[in-house]
Amino acid sequence: MIFNTNFEEQILNLFDEFHFPKEFFSFIWIILSILTLILGVTIGVLVLVWLERKISAGIQQRIGPEYAGPLGIIQALADGTKLLLKEDIIPSRGDTWLFHIGPAIVVIPVFLSYLVIPFGHHIILTDLSIGVFFWIAICSIVPLGLLMAGYGSNNKYSFLGGLRAAAQSISYEIPLALCVLSISLRAIR
Known part of the structure; x- marks a missing residue:
């Protein structure tokens, strides 16, 4: 928590040097926090879906998810595109x-x-x-x-x-x- 506060103060001082208002810094900080959280959750869900597909494909002896990109990473993207275009x-x-x-x-x-x-x-x-x-x-x-x-x-x-x-x-x-x-x-x- 101390590192976070010092980091926030350092960025605030940097914005102050460039004569940006403090409200602008607060707005940018809020947007970055929200985007970081949403990106983290999205990547976590993609990794869990990828792991589920890999494990279930291994149990069921299917080789399909292996070939959609390297290690089957693009399979979730292909499924999402298929759902959007239905x-x-x-x-x-x-x-x-x-x-x-x-x-x-x-x-x-x-x-x-x-x-x-x-x-x-x-x-x-x-x-x-x-x-x-x-x-x-x-x-x-x-x-x-x-x-x-x-x-x-x-x-x-x-x-x-x-x-x-x-x-x-x-x-x-x-x-x-x-x-x-x-x-x-x-x-x-």
């Missing part, structure tokens, strides 16, 4: 509005949850004073989007799949919320 097929008797809004309701709360995550020392996008409760409430909206996406296709099997996904999501949320709330109650003095 055709969006809407069922003929499905509800178009629900079919499109369901996945958005699943993704938007995930991005909204970043509002209350502290990205560094005194670096938080929105200080609501109820950050944990806001996070739990926002993440609880996701099962509704799963249900809407399943129901919007007007297919009983898709609806059952949406019900199953929503039930699975809720079954993960309850223990997570209890753990987070117990820690937050312990932290309140």
Whole structure:
């Protein structure tokens, strides 16, 4: 922590020498902290996906992921490109509005949850004073989007799949919320 403070002071002195305002330094510091965190999480997820594919390919004796780039590194990029370029097929008797809004309701709360995550020392996008409760409430909206996406296709099997996904999501949320709330109650003095 001492190194971080000295490093921050050194950069602040450097900005002061070039006659930049302190607000500009604060803005740059916040952006760099957020980008570093997001880049670290993204690279971590890519490494975990790569390891999962390599291990499962070894167990199943598949050689496909070995040949997508050096050591199969480009396989995740190829899968992402394939998903982005897929055709969006809407069922003929499905509800178009629900079919499109369901996945958005699943993704938007995930991005909204970043509002209350502290990205560094005194670096938080929105200080609501109820950050944990806001996070739990926002993440609880996701099962509704799963249900809407399943129901919007007007297919009983898709609806059952949406019900199953929503039930699975809720079954993960309850223990997570209890753990987070117990820690937050312990932290309140």
